[in-house]
Every structure is written in structure tokens, then in C-alpha cells.
Amino acid sequence: xxxxxxxxxxxxxxxxxxxxxxxxxxxxxxxxxxxxxxxxxxxxxxxxxxxxxxxxxxxxxxxxxxxxxxxxxxxxxxxxxxxxxxxxxxxxxxxxxxxxxxxxxxxxxxxxxxxxxxxxxxxxxxxxxxxxxxxxxxxxxxxxxxxxxxxxxxxxxxxxxxxxxxxxxxxxxxxxxxxxxxxxxxxxxxxxxxxxxxxxxxxxxxxxxxxxxxxxxxxxxxxxxxxxxxxxxxxxxxxxxxxxxxxxxxxxxxxxxxxxxxxxxxxxxxxxxxxxxxxxxxxxxxxxxxxxxxxxxxxxxxxxxxxxxxxxxxxxxxxxxxxxxxxxxxxxxxxxxxxxxxxxxxxxxxxxxxxxxxxxxxxxxxxxxxxxxxxxxxxxxxxxxxxxxxxxxxxxxxxxxxxxxxxxxxxxxxxxxxxxxxxxxxxxxxxxxxxxxxxxxxxxxxxxxxxxxxxxxxxxxxxxxxxxxxxxxxxxxxxxxxxxxxxxxxxxxxxxxxxx
Numbered sequence: 331x332x333x334x335x336x337x338x339x340x341x342x343x344x345x346x347x348x349x350x351x352x353x354x355x356x357x358x359x360x361x362x363x364x365x366x367x368x369x370x371x372x373x374x375x376x377x378x379x380x381x382x383x384x385x386x387x388x389x390x391x392x393x394x395x396x397x398x399x400x401x402x403x404x405x406x407x408x409x410x411x412x413x414x415x416x417x418x419x420x421x422x423x424x425x426x427x428x429x430x431x432x433x434x435x436x437x438x439x440x441x442x443x444x445x446x447x448x449x450x451x452x453x454x455x456x457x458x459x460x461x462x463x464x465x466x467x468x469x470x471x472x473x474x475x476x477x478x479x480x481x482x483x484x485x486x487x488x489x490x491x492x493x494x495x496x497x498x499x500x501x502x503x504x505x506x507x508x509x510x511x512x513x514x515x516x517x518x519x520x521x522x523x524x525x526x527x528x529x530x531x532x533x534x535x536x537x538x539x540x541x542x543x544x545x546x547x548x549x550x551x552x553x554x555x556x557x558x559x560x561x562x563x564x565x566x567x568x569x570x571x572x573x574x575x576x577x578x579x580x581x582x583x584x585x586x587x588x589x590x591x592x593x594x595x596x597x598x599x600x601x602x603x604x605x606x607x608x609x610x611x612x613x614x615x616x617x618x619x620x621x622x623x624x625x626x627x628x629x630x631x632x633x634x635x636x637x638x639x640x641x642x643x644x645x646x647x648x649x650x651x652x653x654x655x656x657x658x659x660x661x662x663x664x665x666x667x668x669x670x671x672x673x674x675x676x677x678x679x680x681x682x683x684x685x686x687x688x689x690x691x692x693x694x695x696x697x698x699x700x701x702x703x704x705x706x707x708x709x710x711x712x713x714x715x716x717x718x719x720x721x722x723x724x725x726x727x728x729x730x731x732x733x734x735x736x737x738x739x740x741x742x743x744x745x746x747x748x749x750x751x752x753x754x755x756x757x758x759x760x761x762x763x764x765x766x767x768x769x770x771x772x773x774x775x776x777x778x779x780x781x782x783x784x785x786x787x788x789x790x791x792x793x794x795x796x797x798x799x800x801x802x803x804x805x806x807x808x809x810x811x812x813x814x815x816x817x818x819x820x821x822x823x824x825x826x827x828x829x830x
């Protein structure tokens with residue numbers, strides 16, 4: 331039996347003929363599961379080949395690391411985080427459903443709404459951030475060209491960017507996969523061109539002279555990289571593997587996710603470390619307008635190709651986010667067609683972009699504060715889901731994913747309690763690095779002083795102590811979620827699969 335749960339179906343045939351995916355959160359028919367593991371390369375590579383990745387070199391060096399420490403952090407943080415995405419993606423081919431529907435197995439059909447809300451928020455945040463980046467980059471490049479870069483330019487850029495993101499997301503999986511395969515080549519070639527044209531900006535003497543940072547700073551940078559790359563996508567990883575054949579080995583799913591997600595970011599962040607370490611002025615500009623600042627070191631003739639490639643890469647990433655945020659919205663019980671859900675999230679994206687671009691003086695600080703806050707519960711959720719997958723020997727009972735009376739039940743209170751406890755503990759061990767610009771988030775870090783890991787200086791809005799900025803809470807939330815599930819849920823999973 332095929333489970334349908336995606337709202338009204340009137341006029342679906344006309345929609346299908348227009349090339350729009352009508353499949354929502356229901357199980358994918360076996361006849362439609364024709365994707366190969368290598369097909370996963372296109373969406374993940376295209377979404378992560380953006381030149382914005384170069385700006386992360388600045389953020390890594392912001393922890394006060396040397397060249398070799400920053401290199402280690404970048405490579406390990408990116409690869410490990412996308413490998414975790416690959417593990418979650420195995421669920422897609424074992425269950426033929428979106429990520430948040432699959433997480434009903436460990437949390438219960440109704441209990442999944444708790445992580446679902448956090449997933450929806452982080453997806454909305456990412457896609458809005460990428461739209462903001464594209465809009466600001468357009469204005470900066472126009473200024474470098476001597477063209478108009480004022481309010482009118484930003485408005486037009488925002489409309490074009492939002493329209494591209496929403497149109498592709500509404501069209502759905504098959505259109506997105508074709509689009510990403512084209513964007514991979516365009517953005518990849520443009521990024522290679524950027525590196526070739528700016529390599530003379532690198533000052534190896536300055537970069538190699540950077541002193542070593544503390545071990546705590548290395549851990550903090552590592553967590554930041556994990557959160558900014560693979561952990562930023564982990565809550566949607568199975569959305570793109572649900573069209574894979576059931577016979578596909580899980581190792582191939584993990585390998586292609588890891589390779590595709592990591593390949594471009596590793597190169598870009600390492601190059602960004604070299605650029606940021608060579609120029610304090612460039613590093614300072616990246617904090618305010620990452621992509622636009624990167625354009626300032628280019629020859630004028632390459633600015634237009636750079637702008638097009640940068641916008642397309644950012645749009646590519648936002649499309650993945652808004653497509654999945656629409657699926658997450660449906661998983662929360664909203665009874666509308668998938669294209670409508672994507673459109674609603676597109677409206678929210680547009681409103682968020684308008685606010686930040688035209689009314690907010692800064693966006694990077696609040697965004698990073700928002701990201702680390704949501705990163706804690708998502709890390710706890712990821713630990714729970716990966717452990718649950720490791721405990722299961724069989725494919726998911728697909729009908730039970732939609733039935734509160736089925737084998738997964740309505741609420742799995744131990745899993746919910748695990749996520750809540752792991753998040754509360756995790757939030758107590760991460761700090762708001764932007765106390766002045768995001769003061770609403772200064773409640774975090776409440777366990778740091780009691781545990782003797784640091785002291786908050788309220789007058790100046792910063793923490794003292796080597797461990798304060800290590801953001802141990804993200805790693806601890808993941809570890810608690812994973813270990814608690816392995817220990818507490820083994821019997822439950824065995825009973826569900828009639829192995830007890």
C-alpha cells in the first residue's frame with residue numbers, strides 16, 4: 331500500500347504535466363526509485379561549491395589558530411560532518427521517505443514534532459541566510475563595477491534571487507536534480523577561475539607566521555566548522571536518498587554524500603585560510619559582507635562571471651533548504667500540497683531577507699548566534715537518529731511511519747527526554763560570541779561558570795577562560811543522544827523488529 335499524506339489532490343495531473351513534483355511526505359513508489367548512488371553527487375556538490383565557503387577561512391582564524399591547526403580543523407570538521415550526513419541518508423533508501431518522517435521511528439509518529447520544529451527553523455534560517463548573501467553580493471559587485479548599488483539594486487536582486495529559489499523548490503526533486511547537475515559545472519569552473527585570479531594575494535610569510543592557538547580554541551573552531559557545513563544539512567540528508575534503490579549498499583550512500591559535500595568546501599576553506607591570513611583588511615571585510623568582499627580582489631572583467639556564479643551557488647544551496655523545509659512543514663501535520671508548502675517557506679524567506687538587508691545593521695552576528703543555538707538540539711537529534719539506524723537490521727515499516735497506533739507508537743518519551751536533556755546540557759556549554767549584537771541569546775553558557783570553565787564579563791560582553799568558546803555543548807549533545815539511544819532503545823527496536 332502507498333501511504334499518501336500530502337494534502338489536497340485536485341488537479342494533480344495538470345501539475346505533473348507541468349513538470350512539478352507532486353510527491354510530498356508519502357512513501358516513494360518502488361517504480362520511481364531509480365537513482366544511483368553517484369546521483370547524490372550533484373545536489374551536494376552544487377550546494378557546497380559556493381565561494382562563500384572561502385569566507386569560512388576568516389571564521390576559523392578568528393579562533394586564533396595557526397596555519398596547521400586551521401588546516402586540521404577545516405579538513406576534519408568538514409569531512410566528519412558530511413560523513414554524519416551520509417549516515418542519516420542511509421535511512422532514505424531504507425524507508426523511502428523524507429528525513430523528518432523517518433525520525434518518527436525513534437521519536438514516535440507524534441513525538442517527531444519536537445525535532446521537526448527545530449529542523450524547520452534551521453532550514454528556514456539557512457535558506458534565508460543564503461538569499462541575503464546573494465542579495466548583498468550583487469550590490470557589492472555592482473559597486474565595484476561603478477554601477478548603481480543602492481536600494482533599487484538590492485530590491486531587484488532580492489526579487490530575482492527569491493524567484494529563482496522558490497521556482498526551483500516548487501518544481502521539486504527531478505527539476506532540482508537536473509538543475510544541480512548543470513550548476514555544478516558552472517559554479518565549479520567559476521570558482522577555479524576565482525582561485526587562479528587571486529592566488530597572487532596570498533602572503534605565505536604572513537600565513538606561516540601565525541602562532542598556535544590553544545587546544546580549546548581548536549575544539550571550538552572544529553565545532554563551528556561542523557555546525558556550518560555538514561551539521562547544517564544533516565536534518566535533510568535523507569530527503570535526497572529516498573529515490574535510491576533499496577539494494578544500494580549503505581556504504582555507497584555514505585561515501586557519495588561525504589565526497590560530494592566535502593570536496594569543494596575543503597578546497598575553498600583552505601584557500602580562504604590562506605587569503606584571510608594574508609590580509610587583515612580582507613578578513614575584516616568578510617565579517618560584514620563575505621561574498622561581496624571576496625569580489626573586491628578580482629579584476630573588473632571577471633566581476634560579472636563571479637557574480638553570476640556566486641548567486642547561482644547560493645541559490646543552489648537555498649533550493650535544497652527550502653525544498654526540505656517544505657517537507658518538514660508537511661511532516662508537522664500541515665495539510666497542503668508539497669509545492670504549496672515550498673511556496674509558503676519561500677514567502678518567509680523573502681520577508682526575512684527584506685528585514686535583514688533593509689532594516690538590520692548587521693546579520694552575521696545574529697545568524698551565527700542563531701546557528702549555534704539550533705545546532706545543539708539538531709546535534710542531539712542526529713545522535714539519536716544515527717544510533718537508532720545502527721540498532722535496526724530491517725527496513726522501516728513504512729505504513730507505521732504514518733500510524734500512531736503502529737509499531738513505532740505515538741510518543742517515545744525516553745527519546746524525547748533524551749533530546750531535551752541533551753539540549754539543556756548542551757546549551758549550558760555553548761556561549762553567545764556576539765553578546766552585543768545578539769544580546770537576546772546571552773542566556774546560554776549557564777553551566778560554564780559553575781563548572782569552572784570560564785567567567786562572563788558582563789560589562790564588556792565576553793567570556794574569559796580557555797574552554798568558554800570551545801562550544802563543547804554541540805559535541806556533548808550529539809554524544810549524549812547517541813549513547814543514550816544505544817543503551818536505552820535497544821530493547822524497543824528489537825521488539826519492533828520481532829527480535830526480542
